[in-house]
Amino acid sequence: MSKPVPARYRTTNWKSYNDALKQRGSLLIWLDKDMVWLAPRAARNGHPAVFWDAAIQFCLMVKVLCGLLLRQTTGMVGSTLTMAGLDWPGPDFSTLSRLQKSITVQISGRRAAGPLNLLVDSTGIKFLGAGEWLARKHGTHRRRRRRHPHP
Secondary structure, eight states: OOOOOOOOOOOOOHHHHHHHHHHHTOEEEEEOTTSOOBOOOOSSSSOOOOBOHHHHHHHHHHHHHHTOOHHHHHHHHHHHHHHTTOOOOOOOHHHHHHHTTTOOOOOOOOOSSSOEEEEEETTEEEEEOHHHHHHHHHOOOOOOOOOOOOO
């Protein structure tokens, strides 16, 4: 049995091809200013947790998405928080290293070819494509059902 010959595609519209390739690398990060970033202080003795689990998970997702090392991740998260106008402290690499063993980062498969939206709010962290984000922001668009006349 012979191997099938792969299809050969010819690009005729280079502008749209280049735009589509640029869209693949688009990442939009939404940070909710009301999100709890720092953990509440513990009344007990001992070393209390400084960062909320959502903050650590956000840092680890940035690490996975961008293929960074932990020290590079702390720099990128710090600059992201600064660009967002938030004065939240970022976790150091040793905290991330210690906590990445207990927190799993799962990124669902991308369904759409468009940009990826990383939504960080008080309910947690979600990856949304353009369609899911629009439905979340504006509500779902329901089609009207056609009414067929009864015979």
